[in-house]
Amino acid sequence: MSELLPAAPRIYWLESKAEIIKSARMPQFIIPTIALPPAFYALFALALGQGSEAAATQTLATFGVFAMMGPALFGFGVNIAAERETGQLELKRLSPMPAGAQITAKIAATTVYCAISLVMLYSLGIVAGVALAAAQWTAMILVHFLSIIPFSLMGIGIGYRFGQGAAVAIANIVFLSLAVMGGLWFPIMTMPQVMQSAAWVLPSYHLGEIALMAAGQRNDSFLLLHVGPLLLITLATAIFAWTGERQQSR
Numbered sequence: 717m718s719e720l721l722p723a724a725p726r727i728y729w730l731e732s733k734a735e736i737i738k739s740a741r742m743p744q745f746i747i748p749t750i751a752l753p754p755a756f757y758a759l760f761a762l763a764l765g766q767g768s769e770a771a772a773t774q775t776l777a778t779f780g781v782f783a784m785m786g787p788a789l790f791g792f793g794v795n796i797a798a799e800r801e802t803g804q805l806e807l808k809r810l811s812p813m814p815a816g817a818q819i820t821a822k823i824a825a826t827t828v829y830c831a832i833s834l835v836m837l838y839s840l841g842i843v844a845g846v847a848l849a850a851a852q853w854t855a856m857i858l859v860h861f862l863s864i865i866p867f868s869l870m871g872i873g874i875g876y877r878f879g880q881g882a883a884v885a886i887a888n889i890v891f892l893s894l895a896v897m898g899g900l901w902f903p904i905m906t907m908p909q910v911m912q913s914a915a916w917v918l919p920s921y922h923l924g925e926i927a928l929m930a931a932g933q934r935n936d937s938f939l940l941l942h943v944g945p946l947l948l949i950t951l952a953t954a955i956f957a958w959t960g961e962r963q964q965s966r
Contacts, residue, residue, distance in 0.1 A: 731817045732824035739825050749786030754836040761844045772844035777927040778900040780860040783833040788867035789887045791826040796875025797883035855930035866919040869953035876960030894920040922946040
């Protein structure tokens with residue numbers, strides 16, 4: 717297939733293919749980021765949900781956001797940090813490869829692994845009794861895939877600022893903190909007031925609430941209350957990513 721493409725698109729295709737294969741050969745990436753969300757969902761929705769369709773639907777909506785976090789944070793953050801340390805990043809910059817090929821490849825790999833995790837998650841959701849209208853499925857899928865954006869930007873910022881070892885540790889802390897404090901595992905109302913207040917500055921909380929609205933589990937009249945802060949947070953993560961990249965390129 718790649719031989720039939722013009723030169724520039726062929727480079728994008730080959731770089732994306734290489735990034736996907738590289739990630740597939742890393743069990744430390746595949747297991748926690750791809751397998752963990754479906755495994756946790758099976759525990760919370762199937763084992764502990766006691767057959768409640770509402771509980772299975774709510775958990776599916778929030779765990780879909782959780783499933784996007786791992787590939788985005790680790791796929792960008794840890795991989796960029798590793799490439800910086802080994803000199804691969806500098807080598808690619810000096811090569812005649814198009815400037816956007818590297819980031820396009822990482823976006824492609826992240827999207828592929830997010831899609832795999834979502835397919836596993838949605839399959840378990842259907843087994844657990846989730847029954848949504850076609851429009852609700854479409855809206856929830858859209859929200860889940862849009863979740864990739866802020867977490868990828870966070871990952872880029874981490875990857876350009878820290879070495880591989882530190883990036884792994886920081887990505888893990890951010891990953892688990894956003895999941896717990898964002899109310900993706902347990903309803904935010906069950907947490908102390910200080911944590912409920914802190915959730916408003918976390919993208920995971922707003923994305924989880926918007927996903928719940930898409931699934932018909934929240935009143936969508938409050939949509940703008942979450943979209944507004946989410947856009948501001950995404951802008952902040954974009955600045956974090958951009959300044960990290962500029963710092964590295966000097």
